[in-house]
Amino acid sequence: MHIAIAGNIGAGKTTLTNLLAKHYKWEAQLEDVVDNPYLDDFYNQMERWSFNLQVYFLNSRFRQVLQIRESGKDIIQDRTIYEDAHIFAPNLHAMGLMTNRDFENYKTLFDLMESLVQGPDLLIYLRSSIPNLVKQIHKRGREYENSISIDYLSRLNERYEAWIHGYSNGKLVIIDVDNLDFVDNPEDLGKVINTIDAEINGLF
Numbered sequence: 001m002h003i004a005i006a007g008n009i010g011a012g013k014t015t016l017t018n019l020l021a022k023h024y025k026w027e028a029q030l031e032d033v034v035d036n037p038y039l040d041d042f043y044n045q046m047e048r049w050s051f052n053l054q055v056y057f058l059n060s061r062f063r064q065v066l067q068i069r070e071s072g073k074d075i076i077q078d079r080t081i082y083e084d085a086h087i088f089a090p091n092l093h094a095m096g097l098m099t100n101r102d103f104e105n106y107k108t109l110f111d112l113m114e115s116l117v118q119g120p121d122l123l124i125y126l127r128s129s130i131p132n133l134v135k136q137i138h139k140r141g142r143e144y145e146n147s148i149s150i151d152y153l154s155r156l157n158e159r160y161e162a163w164i165h166g167y168s169n170g171k172l173v174i175i176d177v178d179n180l181d182f183v184d185n186p187e188d189l190g191k192v193i194n195t196i197d198a199e200i201n202g203l204f
Contacts, residue, residue, distance in 0.1 A: 001026075001074045001075075001121050001122075002065075002075055002077065002122075003074075003076040003077070003120060003121065003123075003124065004077040004079070004080045004120035004122075004123050005017050005077070005079065005124045005125075006082075006123055006124070006125045006126070006164075007079075007125060007160070007177075008126075008128060008133055008153060008156050008160055009145070009156065010128070010133040010134070011127075011128045011133060011136070012128075012136065012177055012182070013031075013078050013079055013126060014030060014031065014078050015182070015183060016126065017078040018030075019182060019183075019189060021076050023189075023193060024076075025074075026073075026076045027071075027073050027074065027076070028076055028078070029064050029067075029068065029076070029077045031078045036053075037056070039053065041053075043148070050089075050092045050097045050098040051099075051106065054084060054106055055106065058106070058113065061079070061080070061081040062081060062113045062117065064081075065077075066117065069117070077120065080119075080120065080123065082119075083160075083163075085106075085110040085114070086159065086163045087156055088156070089107075089110075090103075091155050091156055095152075095155070119170040120169070120170055121171065122170065122171045122172075122196070122199055122200065123167065123169070123171065123172050123173070124173045125164050125173070126175055127160075127175065127176045127177065127178075128176075130154055130157060132177065132178045133153050133157075134153070171199055171202070175192055175195065180192070
């Protein structure tokens with residue numbers, strides 16, 4: 001079974017991925033943030049490094065999806081291949097931070113990859129307001145994220161909502177995380193697990 005968690009920067013994807021992996025005894029596939037050689041450069045000079053960064057993420061996630069399907073294991077994935085193509089790359093293009101030529105090249109690469117992979121059995125979307133995202137980003141204190149603007153987060157949020165509205169690659173659960181604390185409040189985590197249980201039972 002392939003479960004994936006989607007959501008904006010700071011929505012709590014990695015945290016929830018780890019908590020659910022522990023609860024269900026699933027294997028967690030996390031986003032490659034630590035070893036990503038482009039992140040620091042990208043946040044310092046977005047226009048120069050946007051294409052490189054997006055292709056790196058696309059390559060990394062395509063590889064992940066192929067491995068998930070081949071493994072036959074129950075795996076929960078932190079962020080999907082779709083978010084790069086439907087949210088991050090188009091946003092950079094719209095902001096003038098990725099050239100038309102690079103964006104077209106990127107899109108054809110994604111289209112090819114998408115034709116070779118299946119969507120997750122269940123997608124969990126973490127919906128969050130901008131103030132909550134900002135609070136979480138500051139809380140975790142990653143240096144390269146200090147320069148992320150509210151405008152950038154807002155644009156991403158709008159694209160997330162549009163993408164989720166038309167999502168048709170499999171089952172979908174939307175969790176509003178603004179008033180949830182699944183780290184320190186077991187009751188909140190329990191609510192999330194109950195919601196997921198109901199969907200998983202429907203998969204069999």
